[in-house]
Amino acid sequence: MTPPGPLPAPSSPPGPSGVLPGAPDGPAAPYQRLHPLTPLMRGWAVVAAVLFFVARNLRDLAQDITPGRVGLGLLVLVPAALGYGYLSWRFTRYRIEDHQLRVETGVLFRRIRHLRLDRVQSIDIVRPLQARIVGLAVLKFDLAGGEKDKSTLEYLSTRQAAQLRAELLARAAGVEPTAGEAPERVLFRLDTGRLLASIALSLTPWTTLGFAVLLSLPLLLAGSWAGLFAAVPVLLGVWHTTFSHFAKEFSFTVADSPDGLRISAGLLEHRHHTVPPGRVQAVRIEQPLLWRRFGWARVKINVAGKDNSGTLLPVGSRAEALALLERVLPGVRIDEVALTPPPRRARWLAPVFRSGSGCGADDLVFVSRKGLIRRRTEVIPHAKVQSLALTQGPLSGWLGLAAVRLHSTDGPVKVVARLRDLAEAERILAEQAERSRIGRRADVPARWVSGRLPSTGTEQEHPPGQKPEPGPA
C-alpha cells in the first residue's frame, strides 16, 4: 500500500469555492469528480454505523431518550453525515495524467495517489446491488503486487466508469486514447438453459444433497426435526454449488477487445473484468464425467494479479473452449502435445486415476491430464513457471514414483505431473527448468500488449528449438 500518510499542504489544494472541476492545471486533462450521489451512498454507511451504535447501547440510553433528544440528535447527525459526505466528495478528484491516474482524497489529511498505468494489472467495473439500483458503478484497480495494492473509485455513473476505464486501458496499452471505449467483439455468451443443464449435470450438488438426506433421514424417521439442523451446513454446500453458482455465472460473457478479454457476469451483482493479453499464467480445462457426453468443458485460468483468476468459461463446447484457449495462449495446441501415461505400477496408488492421465510438453507449454470422473487438463506455458518441485511421499517413494509440480501464480490452477517414474520425474524437472529458463528469456515483459495479438509473431517470441545455445548470463 502506498503510504497513506498525511501529505503536507498540497501545492494545489482543490479550490475552496468557485474552482470548477475543469480548472486548468498543467497540460493534463481536467480534474473529474465522482458521481454526485456518492455522498448519499457513503453517508448511508455513517448513518448505519450510528444506528448500530445506538441500538447496541439502547438499554443504557433508554432513560435518556426522549423524542426531543432524538430529534435534536438527528438534526445534528444527518447534516453532519451529509456534510462530511459532501466534503469528502468535494475534496475527492481525479484526473488522467500522462501515464498515470492521479487521485486526490481526504478532507483533513490529503492523500494524493498516482496509479501508474503500466503497473495496473486490470481495471474492473463492479456493480454491487445497491449501486446498481441507482445506476452507479465502482471502478476497481488491480495493481501489480497483489492484494495489498488495491484502489477504487466509488462511485461513478456506469457510463462514466466504462468511459474512464476504456481511456485508461487505451493509454496503458499505448493506443491513442481517443476513440472512447475500444470496440469489442463477443466471443462467447452463456446460454441460461445450458447453465441450468450444466448445474443439473454436475455431480457435486447431487452427492452433497444425497449426503444431506443420509444425514437427516435417520432422525427424521425417528420423528425428530433435529436432523434437518444437522444437514444445514451440507445444504449450504448445495446452495453454493447450485443457486449461488447460477447467480454468479448468469449471462457470462467473454468479449474480445484490444485491451484483452472482457469477462462479465452476474445476476445480482454484475462483475466485469478484463484479462489483458499475455497475463494468463496457467489454464485448466475441466471435463466432468456427465458433461463429456455433450462435449462440454469448463475453463479456469490463473492470472497475475489477485482477483482475476477464476473462470474463463463456465460451460462451453469443446470448440468454444479451444477458441478461448487460443486467445489467452496463442499458438498453443494442447491436442498435439503427446502425453505419456504414468507407469503401470502407479495403479496401486490410483487405480481409476491412471486411465486417461499423463503429461507431456512441447515448445510452448507443459500439459498434464488426470482423472476419469473429473478429468482435468492443466496447461502452463514454460515462460510462466515460477518455480518447480519434485515431491515424493513414503508410498510413492516405495513404488519408485514421484510428482513434478510446476508452480504457477496463485489461483485455481495447479499444474502437477503425478505418479511419474522417479528417474523420469527427475528428467522432467531438469527439462522443464531448462525450458522455462529459455521461455523466460523469450517472453515479452510484463507490459500491456498494444493492439491485437496476431497469431503470427508469437512464434518468434518462443524459440522453437528445445535447447538453444545457453545465452550469456
Place this chain on the structure above:
Amino acid sequence: MDATSVPAEQLWHALPPQLLRMRRTVVLTLGLLVSAVVGALPGLLAGPAWAALALLPLALTAWGWRAVGRNWRSWRFAEREDDLLLTHGVLWRRQLVVPYGRMQAVDVQAGPLDRAFGVASVQLHTATQRTSARIPGLLPAEAEQLRDTLAERGEARQAGL
C-alpha cells in the same frame, strides 16, 4: 561465484552443524522434560513400576534424535547459473528449483533460539506461495552472503510475470 557449466553435484552445500545442534538440543530438552513428568507422576502416585511409562517418551526422544539427524543430512542446496536447487526430506522428499529471475524477495531471519546457536534462515519469495523455499539454518554470514548473491542475480535475470 562463476558456476558456469560446472555440474551441480560439485556445488552442493550442506547445512551447518550448528543447526543440527540446535534441533537436537530442542528435541532432547523437550523429550527429557516430558519423560521426567510422565515417569515421575505415575511413579509417585501409583507405585514405582509405573515409572516405566517414561520409556515411551524416551524412545520417542531417541527416535527424534535420529530423525533430526537424518533430516539435517537430507538438506542441501546448490547455486546454479540460473536457478537455485534445494532438496530436503527423507520420507517426504522435495526437490525444488527456483529461478533467480523469479525471486521477488529474499529474507534472512533469526529468532532468539537461532541467534543463540548462531544460525539464520533464508526464505525466498516468488510470485506464489507454492514455491515455499526456505533454508532453515545457515551461519549468519553465509546467510547474508547468500541473500546478497541471490538478490544480485535476481536483479540481473528479472523476468516479467
